[in-house]
Amino acid sequence: MSISFILEHKDGNARCGRIETSHETILTPVFMPVGTAATVKSLPHEWLEDPLDAKIILANTYHLYLRPGVEVIEEQEGLHRFMAWDRAILTDSGGYQVFSHREIRHITEDGVNFRSHLDGSRHFLSPERAMQIQWQLGSDIAMVFDECTPFPVSHCEAKQSMERSMRWAERCGKETADRDQAVFGIVQGGMFSDLREQSLEMLIDMQLEGIALGGFSVGEPRQMMYDLVNEMKGILPVEKPRYLMGVGTPLDILNCVEMGVDMFDCVLPTRNARNGTLFTWEGKVQIKNAIHKSDSRPLDSKCGCPVCRRYSRSYLRHLFVSGEILSATLLTLHNLYFYKELMGEIRRSILEKRFLEFKNGFMEHYSS
Amino acid sequence: MSISFILEHKDGNARCGRIETSHETILTPVFMPVGTAATVKSLPHEWLEDPLDAKIILANTYHLYLRPGVEVIEEQEGLHRFMAWDRAILTDSGGYQVFSHREIRHITEDGVNFRSHLDGSRHFLSPERAMQIQWQLGSDIAMVFDECTPFPVSHCEAKQSMERSMRWAERCGKETADRDQAVFGIVQGGMFSDLREQSLEMLIDMQLEGIALGGFSVGEPRQMMYDLVNEMKGILPVEKPRYLMGVGTPLDILNCVEMGVDMFDCVLPTRNARNGTLFTWEGKVQIKNAIHKSDSRPLDSKCGCPVCRRYSRSYLRHLFVSGEILSATLLTLHNLYFYKELMGEIRRSILEKRFLEFKNGFMEHYSS
Numbered sequence: 001m002s003i004s005f006i007l008e009h010k011d012g013n014a015r016c017g018r019i020e021t022s023h024e025t026i027l028t029p030v031f032m033p034v035g036t037a038a039t040v041k042s043l044p045h046e047w048l049e050d051p052l053d054a055k056i057i058l059a060n061t062y063h064l065y066l067r068p069g070v071e072v073i074e075e076q077e078g079l080h081r082f083m084a085w086d087r088a089i090l091t092d093s094g095g096y097q098v099f100s101h102r103e104i105r106h107i108t109e110d111g112v113n114f115r116s117h118l119d120g121s122r123h124f125l126s127p128e129r130a131m132q133i134q135w136q137l138g139s140d141i142a143m144v145f146d147e148c149t150p151f152p153v154s155h156c157e158a159k160q161s162m163e164r165s166m167r168w169a170e171r172c173g174k175e176t177a178d179r180d181q182a183v184f185g186i187v188q189g190g191m192f193s194d195l196r197e198q199s200l201e202m203l204i205d206m207q208l209e210g211i212a213l214g215g216f217s218v219g220e221p222r223q224m225m226y227d228l229v230n231e232m233k234g235i236l237p238v239e240k241p242r243y244l245m246g247v248g249t250p251l252d253i254l255n256c257v258e259m260g261v262d263m264f265d266c267v268l269p270t271r272n273a274r275n276g277t278l279f280t281w282e283g284k285v286q287i288k289n290a291i292h293k294s295d296s297r298p299l300d301s302k303c304g305c306p307v308c309r310r311y312s313r314s315y316l317r318h319l320f321v322s323g324e325i326l327s328a329t330l331l332t333l334h335n336l337y338f339y340k341e342l343m344g345e346i347r348r349s350i351l352e353k354r355f356l357e358f359k360n361g362f363m364e365h366y367s368s
Numbered sequence: 369m370s371i372s373f374i375l376e377h378k379d380g381n382a383r384c385g386r387i388e389t390s391h392e393t394i395l396t397p398v399f400m401p402v403g404t405a406a407t408v409k410s411l412p413h414e415w416l417e418d419p420l421d422a423k424i425i426l427a428n429t430y431h432l433y434l435r436p437g438v439e440v441i442e443e444q445e446g447l448h449r450f451m452a453w454d455r456a457i458l459t460d461s462g463g464y465q466v467f468s469h470r471e472i473r474h475i476t477e478d479g480v481n482f483r484s485h486l487d488g489s490r491h492f493l494s495p496e497r498a499m500q501i502q503w504q505l506g507s508d509i510a511m512v513f514d515e516c517t518p519f520p521v522s523h524c525e526a527k528q529s530m531e532r533s534m535r536w537a538e539r540c541g542k543e544t545a546d547r548d549q550a551v552f553g554i555v556q557g558g559m560f561s562d563l564r565e566q567s568l569e570m571l572i573d574m575q576l577e578g579i580a581l582g583g584f585s586v587g588e589p590r591q592m593m594y595d596l597v598n599e600m601k602g603i604l605p606v607e608k609p610r611y612l613m614g615v616g617t618p619l620d621i622l623n624c625v626e627m628g629v630d631m632f633d634c635v636l637p638t639r640n641a642r643n644g645t646l647f648t649w650e651g652k653v654q655i656k657n658a659i660h661k662s663d664s665r666p667l668d669s670k671c672g673c674p675v676c677r678r679y680s681r682s683y684l685r686h687l688f689v690s691g692e693i694l695s696a697t698l699l700t701l702h703n704l705y706f707y708k709e710l711m712g713e714i715r716r717s718i719l720e721k722r723f724l725e726f727k728n729g730f731m732e733h734y735s736s
Contacts, residue, residue, distance in 0.1 A: 325410035
């Protein structure tokens with residue numbers, strides 16, 4: 001156990017708190033930028049620190065295990081030193097990525113045989129191996145290795161899958177018992193609330209440091225996720241951080257903060273930036289649209305990020321349309337700044353007991 | 369006339385001076401990073417300013433004319449405001465790019481009809497039009513529109529081409545006579561020193577603000593360029609800045625500074641960075657080589673750039689091999705920092721009358 005969570009304020013079910021790790025104190029609710037291959041794509045660490053002030057980022061075990069290889073990172077004394085990032089890091093277990101490549105993996109009770117999407121080489125991940133790798137990476141928070149239940153599946157299939165995930169979570173807990181690394185369990189159970197409740201009960205018994213809600217963003221209707229999170233909000237342990245994996249849009253975050261979620265990660269702001277979709281306080285902007293061609297205004301007049309303070313829509317559109325690398329860098333900075341500001345506003349509004357008011361105001365500009 | 373050149377020191381033929389423009393004072397010898405499409409590829413302006421302290425960058429008229437279009441930039445009150453860069457800018461005339469696309473252009477005495485490499489649309493550039501566009505861009509230094517003589521050509525062809533370029537330079541001078549924008553003439557004449565001398569004499573009569581040496585980097589042997597620059601060093605006007613276009617390697621720069629050249633530009637440090645070839649004070653490094661896989665040392669232990677102060681070769685190799693955008697950004701920063709430091713050392717060594725000593729020391733690590 002190497003983190004502690006302090007719950008500080010509540011406004012309805014929405015919570016403000018802080019997670020203390022040996023590298024950094026993280027204010028929650030928090031959005032964690034995704035740094036898949038030990039880089040938040042296109043963004044210098046320098047900007048992640050200032051002005052984004054990211055206290056924690058996510059890195060992907062699957063990608064780093066395959067490239068550069070966990071031995072390389074271990075030789076550099078772990079991921080923090082390897083990537084020159086001395087703030088907190090959460091690693092996923094690699095499970096999601098392994099299960100995403102359906103045609104190149106084979107699952108047994110022991111673990112998963114799979115082939116690298118890079119070179120076709122054969123590999124094996126088990127609960128123990130996944131935790132071992134995350135320990136070698138040296139992340140502040142490691143995730144249990146679980147089976148990602150596809151959507152849609154029958155209740156019977158979802159139950160079998162969840163139960164295997166819980167057996168695997170148990171093995172992960174045993175593997176990591178003596179390590180100074182926080183481990184989060186992951187609630188599975190497909191889209192069935194009874195299964196998710198059973199999953200949560202089993203995880204609570206394992207006494208892991210945090211509870212994640214997994215298995216979403218697999219193609220299910222948005223409302224189905226909201227309903228399931230809502231059904232869990234009363235039974236999630238109060239004293240542990242709650243992490244909704246792979247979510248989401250600004251509205252997803254607001255809706256799920258309202259139901260008591262503390263942590264989020266998603267490729268949306270970074271991937272959208274590279275595709276030219278920008279978040280602003282007045283709604284989304286597609287920078288490639290011809291309407292911006294000669295627009296000397298900033299992307300978002302309400303935004304204080306370095307991109308909005310310096311560059312015009314006209315110039316940003318030119319960079320994007322020209323396929324210039326700088327486009328990805330600047331637009332990523334803007335989108336992550338928007339998310340940072342959003343999380344700050346969320347925390348302030350919870351503190352001041354006006355979260356719903358803030359959320360309703362925000363929804364005038366965002367319907368998804 | 370909107371610039372002035374002050375020659376301050378000499379060491380042999382090597383010169384130290386400064387160019388005053390309305391935007392910035394430029395210490396010479398200077399290397400100008402290339403910002404083809406109004407961006408030095410992959411590099412945020414913020415880093416061009418600090419730590420690179422670039423006082424002047426080059427932008428390409430041809431590229432900007434086609435995209436976003438000169439009207440777009442003119443609506444933003446010129447290139448400085450469009451790209452949010454308030455230091456000096458030099459624009460080329462577009463000639464080099466137009467002539468590079470042999471299959472899609474047609475030359476007459478009046479100018480050049482050509483097709484866009486982007487969409488095949490038809491365009492026409494003449495000396496007058498090229499200067500008009502550069503005026504609309506609002507660069508601090510504009511270049512005359514000239515014919516880029518191919519290599520190899522006969523003396524007769526080179527002479528005809530040079531003479532046309534000089535007639536065009538004359539037209540450029542007339543077109544820009546009343547404008548508050550510096551214009552540099554370009555010496556042509558292929559690889560024939562008598563023609564280059566004639567070209568220079570004609571340009572001197574035109575009383576433009578600077579003299580560029582053009583028509584190199586077209587496939588000629590390196591020594592041929594050195595010989596031609598060497599033959600001109602005694603007859604170039606002392607009081608005007610001398611700009612060797614499109615050159616070059618660190619050694620090219622040292623050799624040509626030795627012969628009295630003041631200004632350089634080249635895509636080499638930026639393009640090389642994107643291709644993983646790095647300049648260090650102990651020679652070139654190919655970052656993709658397996659030898660760097662677990663190397664925790666900086667790229668260059670003698671370099672003070674933010675990349676060398678923070679990141680290991682191991683991490684930089686990982687980013688490069690993974691095709692991560694951040695690789696281009698960090699490696700470009702390093703290579704341009706190397707060039708900046710090189711130019712700083714060159715200026716100091718001229719000031720301290722030990723230029724040749726510096727050059728000879730440098731050549732222990734670089735043979736090209």
